[in-house]
Amino acid sequence: MSASLSRPARVGVWLVGARGSVATTVVAGCAAVTAGLRPPTGLVTETPAFADAGLPDLASLVFGGHDTTDCPLPKRAEHLAAGGVLPPGLPAAVAAELAAADREIRPGGPLPGDTRDEGELITAFAADIQDFVRRHGLERAVVVNVASTEPAPTGPGLPPSSLYAAAALRAGCPYVNFTPSTGLHHPDLAPLAAGGGLPYAGRDGKTGQTLLRSVLGPMFTQRALAVRAWSGTNLLGGGDGASLADPAAAAAKNAGKERVLADTLGSAPEGEVHIDDVPALGDWKTAWDHIAFDGFLGTRMILQTIWQGCDSALAAPLVLDLARLVARAHETGLAGPLSELAFFFKDPVGEAPSALAEQYAELVRFARRLGEGA
Known part of the structure; x- marks a missing residue:
């Protein structure tokens, strides 16, 4: 051949x-x-x-x-x-x-x-x-x-x-x-x-914060832990940071992040995701989540996560x-x-x-x- x-x-x-x-x-x-x-x-x-x-x-x-x-x-x-x-x-x-x-x-x-x-x-x-x-x-x-x-x-x-x-x-x-x-x-x-x-x-x-949420959300549900609030912040630069500085573009981005929580937890918890444009970060981003949840007998607890990565x-x-x-x-x-x-x-x-x-x-x-x- x-x-x-x-x-x-x-x-x-x-x-x-x-x-x-x-x-x-x-x-x-x-x-x-x-x-x-x-x-x-x-x-x-x-x-x-x-x-x-x-x-x-x-x-x-x-x-x-x-x-x-x-x-x-x-x-x-x-x-x-x-x-x-x-x-x-x-x-x-x-x-x-x-x-x-x-x-x-x-x-x-x-x-x-x-x-x-x-x-x-x-x-x-x-x-x-x-x-x-x-x-x-x-x-x-x-x-x-x-x-x-x-x-x-x-x-x-x-x-x-x-x-x-x-x-x-x-x-x-x-x-x-x-x-x-x-x-x-x-x-x-x-x-x-x-x-x-x-x-x-x-x-x-799904590359960072939402990837982590799609893992942690089911964990709380499967362990019967009640999530009271889930808030997040994204710091990013580069082209995405600049485009997401537009509130309308940020809203389109955040919709998917919030939907993952509602779907995996069964309801949408309190809290929002904020996106900040930090040009000095270039192509790097930091995503921080603060999760307030109740354990056995109503004991109140907190989980915080930090994701730092290169988006590209x-x-x-x-x-x-x-x-x-x-x-x-x-x-x-x-x-x-x-x-x-x-x-x-x-x-x-x-x-x-x-x-x-x-x-x-x-x-x-x-x-x-x-x-x-x-």
């Missing part, structure tokens, strides 16, 4: 927000793991439970995307390395892969002064994706939204995240919303999502996991909301449990189905 015939089929990953910190870490991280420069730490799909799921190899992934900024990926990677997000020397080691992905990034929108209407924007975005698939001879492509959080829409018309989501389906591509933004959740897109014959997943990747390093492996799982789901003919991927999201589509352990069990069963050809 010739080398061209034996080469594994290639799969595209089209990133909305392709020059952001998460997308840059996705591209650099995939290249580093593929080359054996770094272990696949944080990649759920590289664990034994997924070995027989028929997922596309990391080496088969080809990256492109949309963005409204023009900072090249190699330069962005250098900034991330300077901030401690990427290991020293990694941007230089994977410079060719970063440059290749950067050449596949197309201008997003709408930008100030853009006179195109919604239909024209969707058509243009879809054409970019289709051109990417055609030029690279890809078997399929998955569109993943990793752009900064946008405010919930308040008026008529589709927000940018929904324009990109509509373009993904127009291009015949599965769609993943890793952000709290509206995406396919806009009511005007419901018929398109239902009739498109494509799998989709989302929304809002937490998110990037999950984006790769999702791209591989959704591509395989598409290959096996699955369509509609993939509730089995709730493990990755704060606000998952479809009907799914809220406790992390139950979500993981669902995910492993899903991997078995994919291995059997669904």
